[in-house]
Amino acid sequence: PLADQLPDVLDYASGLKHRLESDADALREENKPAWLAHTIYTRVHEKIRREPxxxxxxxxxxxxxxxxxxxxxxxxxxxxxxxxxxxxxxxxxxxxxxxxxxxxxxxxxxxxxxxxxxxxxxxxxxxxxxxxxxxxxxxxxxxxxxxxxxxxxxxxxxxxxxxxxxxxxxxxxxxxxxxxxxxxxxxxxxxxxxxxxxxxxxxxxxxxxxxxxxxxxxxxxxxxxxxxxxxxxxxxxxxxxxxxxxxxxxxxxxxxxxxxxxxxxxxxxxxxxxxxxxxxxxxxxxxxxxxxxxxxxxxxxxxxxPAQLPTRYAAVYAFFLDGLDAASARLRNFVEKAAKATLVGDVFDDAATGQGLLNYFLRAINCGALTEEEALRLSGLTHDELVSGSFVKILKNRQDL
Missing domain, CATH: 3.20.20.60 (Phosphoenolpyruvate-binding domains)
Structure with missing residues (x-):
């Protein structure tokens, strides 16, 4: 995803690569296509090195x-x-x-x-x-x-x-x-x-x-x-x-x-x-x-x-990382409002989609696209809430506070 927006000028690409290697998160808002490609590449590389x-x-x-x-x-x-x-x-x-x-x-x-x-x-x-x-x-x-x-x-x-x-x-x-x-x-x-x-x-x-x-x-x-x-x-x-x-x-x-x-x-x-x-x-x-x-x-x-392994992990990581910002905003907004149906942009969320968003983060962690620390920071959930796997439980516990 977004590959057609990556630079094709070698000098600019080389400079971008250096910036990504030194601080990828700083470029996340400025140049999402480059951040996404770099993040997928580094995580696939690490996965194949560690556990192909x-x-x-x-x-x-x-x-x-x-x-x-x-x-x-x-x-x-x-x-x-x-x-x-x-x-x-x-x-x-x-x-x-x-x-x-x-x-x-x-x-x-x-x-x-x-x-x-x-x-x-x-x-x-x-x-x-x-x-x-x-x-x-x-x-x-x-x-x-x-x-x-x-x-x-x-x-x-x-x-x-x-x-x-x-x-x-x-x-x-x-x-x-x-x-x-x-x-x-x-x-x-x-x-x-x-x-x-x-x-x-x-x-x-x-x-x-x-x-x-x-x-x-x-x-x-x-x-x-x-x-x-x-x-x-x-x-x-x-x-x-x-x-x-x-x-x-x-x-x-x-x-x-x-x-x-x-x-x-x-x-x-x-x-x-x-x-x-x-x-x-x-x-x-x-x-x-x-x-x-x-x-x-x-x-x-x-x-x-064996030559299918890079595309296997690239496809899986891209699936989760490409929609990460939108999913994070929707889940965080919904949890903060604790059970009220919400509207983020033009997307209406209720408890059923809340569970789907929670599943998204759990699957992303399980496959290695996200670390647990990233998921907690982006979703606004606590560790216990995340591992519970139940959006209804999360809402009930927050309402009881």
Whole structure:
């Protein structure tokens, strides 16, 4: 946002950069486009330096394909050994897991075998422990019975390996029409969650399988298709108040240039330009997809390539930082008037939008776009008010003073 207002004169841009590095806040009112670009850049840079990957799945499904049993057995074992090494070295991301194959008639035996090998091998090599926040992702779900079957397998694995009952958790991939509405016309999503028997922590939308199941042609299979918005809103309504996380799908156009230098030769200027154009187009598409997800209140999504991480964080931070001044003024004004509906500019706010504004700050802190100190200063809230998460409570407590 506001990138078209940034200077294109090198000397002026260099001077602006120096001022931003010495005191960015001083330029916030004077030159918001420069402040916004600088703030996003520095926070993305810090995020990638400190924690580039928050959540990681070792994929034995579509990203892996169908291979001979002996080969998949070996890969399941070697992946588990590496995870155990990561546990010992303290180098794993905060969340990690595996995506197994679907529980279809053709693939369920292979899927269960891979899960068994992986879990057993990790336990053997990591002192009978699994990584913290370890999950198993079940794809292409069509019936609650498939979810229940995975819960049954978890019961068996826990008993056999000595794991605490309930320690194995699952994620459901919502990527078939049957997972939304079943053959009786009932909404299937609550039934899937019930079948997990308390083991489900998240539901992930699968863009490309879902659009394919809707008979959408390849050229129109993308994250902003109206069919995807329908399915994701069904997820939001069905899983509201359950505490499970929701995640959007991935952009499948990679920011990878078509040209590679061969045998020590350099790329031509035209090839360099073509590579840059391809990468920039893919980044812009990825950015737009993430912004669309955020507008629809899907605050998590999956990436398929390391070069997508900069645009992931840039899109998320831009989403929150671009509207920060307006949101701050609205929330501060409303809280100060303690429950009276207010008008800031031409925007009318009542308690419902007050909760939305509070959610905005909580999400911004959670993703790293804002620090808690910044949120407190800009919103006018206290620490206890902010972490309460309830706008109604904040108003009640202020009215009682």
């Amino acid at each position: 990957v928050e959540d990681f799945r070792i994929d034995f499904e579509d990203g892996y394909g169908n291979r001979p049993d002996a080969e998949e057995d070996g890969h399941a074992e070697s992946a588990a050994v590496e995870v155990a090494r990561g546990m010992q070295a303290g180098t794993l991301p905060p969340f990690i897991g595996i995506r197994i194959k679907p529980f279809s008639e053709e693939l369920r035996a292979r899927s269960i075998r891979t899960l068994d090998i992986f879990v057993t091998t990790v336990l053997e090599n990591a002192g009978r422990k699994l990584p913290e926040n370890f999950v198993v992702t079940l794809p292409k779900i069509t019936t609650p019975e498939q979810v229940a079957a995975l819960a049954d397998i978890f019961d068996f694995l826990e008993k056999q390996s000595g794991l605490t009952s309930g320690s194995l958790k699952m994620e459901m991939m919502i990527e078939t029409t049957q997972s939304i509405i079943n053959d009786e016309g009932r909404i299937n999503l609550p039934l899937l969650l019930r079948a997990a028997r308390g083991r489900c922590t998240a539901a992930h939308f699968g863009t490309y399988d879902y659009t394919a199941s809707c008979s959408i042609t390849a050229a129109h299979q993308h994250m902003m298709h109206p069919a995807c918005d329908f399915a994701k809103h069904m997820m939001q309504v069905s899983f509201a108040g359950t505490g499970i996380w929701l995640s959007d799908g991935a952009t499948n156009i990679m920011p990878v240039g078509p040209h590679r230098a061969q045998d020590g030769a350099s790329l031509t200027p035209n090839q360099i330009d073509e590579n840059r154009a391809v990468v920039h187009r893919a980044w812009k598409l990825h950015y737009d997809h993430i912004q669309h997800s955020l507008v629809g209140a899907f605050y998590q999504g999956w990436d398929l390539h």
